[in-house]
Amino acid sequence: EHPFSRRFDRYLDYDFFEHQIHWFSIFNSFMMVIFLTGIVSLILMRTLRKDYAKYARETGELDELDQELDESGWKQVHGDVFRPPMQLQLFCALVGTGSQIAAMVFIMILFATATLLYMSRGAVLIAFIVCYSLTSIVCGYTSGSLYSKNGGRSWIPTMVMAASIFPLSCFSVMFVLNVVAMLYKSLAATPFTSILSVMLIWLLVSLPLCVLGTILGRNFAGQPNFPCRVNAIPRLIPEKRWYARPP
Numbered sequence: 001e002h003p004f005s006r007r008f009d010r011y012l013d014y015d016f017f018e019h020q021i022h023w024f025s026i027f028n029s030f031m032m033v034i035f036l037t038g039i040v041s042l043i044l045m046r047t048l049r050k051d052y053a054k055y056a057r058e059t060g061e062l063d064e065l066d067q068e069l070d071e072s073g074w075k076q077v078h079g080d081v082f083r084p085p086m087q088l089q090l091f092c093a094l095v096g097t098g099s100q101i102a103a104m105v106f107i108m109i110l111f112a113t114a115t116l117l118y119m120s121r122g123a124v125l126i127a128f129i130v131c132y133s134l135t136s137i138v139c140g141y142t143s144g145s146l147y148s149k150n151g152g153r154s155w156i157p158t159m160v161m162a163a164s165i166f167p168l169s170c171f172s173v174m175f176v177l178n179v180v181a182m183l184y185k186s187l188a189a190t191p192f193t194s195i196l197s198v199m200l201i202w203l204l205v206s207l208p209l210c211v212l213g214t215i216l217g218r219n220f221a222g223q224p225n226f227p228c229r230v231n232a233i234p235r236l237i238p239e240k241r242w243y244a245r246p247p
Contacts, residue, residue, distance in 0.1 A: 026113075051075065051078075076235075077235060078228045079228065079229065079230060079231030079235065080230070080231060080234060080235050081228060082224075082226040082228060082230050083230050083231075083234065084150040084151060084152075088147065088150055088152055088158075089147070089152070089154070089157055089158045089161055090161065091146075092143040092144075092146045092147040092150075092152070092158055092162065093143055093158060093161040093162040093165050094165070095142060095143060095146055096138075096139040096140065096141075096142040096143025096144075096146070096162040097139055097143075097162060097165055097166045099138055099139060099142040100132070100135050100136060100138045100139035100142075100166075101132075101166070103135045103138045104128070104131045104132050104135045107131050107135070108124075108127060108128060108131055111127060111131075112124075129198060129201060130201075132206070133201050133202065133205040133206040133209070134205070134209065136163065136205075136206040136207070136209040136210040136213065137209040137210065137212055137213035137216075138213065139162050139163065139210055139213060140159060140162060140163070140209065140210035140211060140212065140213025140214035140215075140216075140217060141213035141214070141216050141217040141221070142213075142217065143158060143159070143162040143214065143217070144158070144159065144213065144214035144215070144216070144217030144218045144222070145217035145218065145220075145221035145222055146217075147218075148217065148218045148221075148222030148223075149221075149222060149223065149224045149225075149226075150224075151224075155214065155218060158214075159210060159211060159214040162210060162214070163206065163207050163210040163211075167202055167206070174190065174195075178190050178195075
């Protein structure tokens with residue numbers, strides 16, 4: 001029996017709260033998701049293969065106009081889906097940032113599952129910062145390859161935008177919150193040395209990796225390989241009625 005003064009020792013014991021990881025259940029769910037995804041992908045590819053072959057084989061504008069009469073849904077815009085958007089640099093930067101965040105979250109989930117990362121104070125935040133910096137090569141590769149596939153020429157502004165759009169957004173929010181915390185003399189205010197350390201990590205690690213990823217993406221994955229050809233003349237988009245426009 002434990003004395004009354006040590007009655008909470010059992011609840012503070014690590015073994016009492018230790019979670020047993022059910023690897024078989026995780027593996028079973030993972031394989032089920034892969035199996036269902038493969039079946040859906042196979043069905044879609046078998047359905048769309050003939051359409052892709054038909055659209056890649058078409059060359060005459062008159063034949064295309066005749067076939068548009070029988071097409072409906074997404075098939076009507078197959079010649080404009082892969083047309084470069086108006087804000088191509090911003091689009092490529094956002095796609096690259098999204099791929100980087102997805103890779104970072106996936107790696108962090110693996111680390112949190114396989115290790116005791118959540119036990120140490122501040123370890124998760126430090127791991128997020130380091131993982132984000134190391135996955136900057138994914139952002140550069142994705143944005144650089146997509147920008148080159150769409151015929152972009154000014155790749156340096158795109159690279160800078162891809163490397164700084166998410167960090168600048170986070171830094172702006174953190175700066176405002178930090179100023180408010182300092183005005184109220186709160187202990188939650190971030191020290192200047194910590195902010196400087198994060199900026200140095202971004203400048204010395206994240207930015208060079210993004211440059212390297214952009215160069216690799218332009219040189220090794222920059223050739224357009226779209227399944228459907230892009231029409232020379234953009235398809236006209238009809239104007240919406242006044243009652244169909246959002247307020």
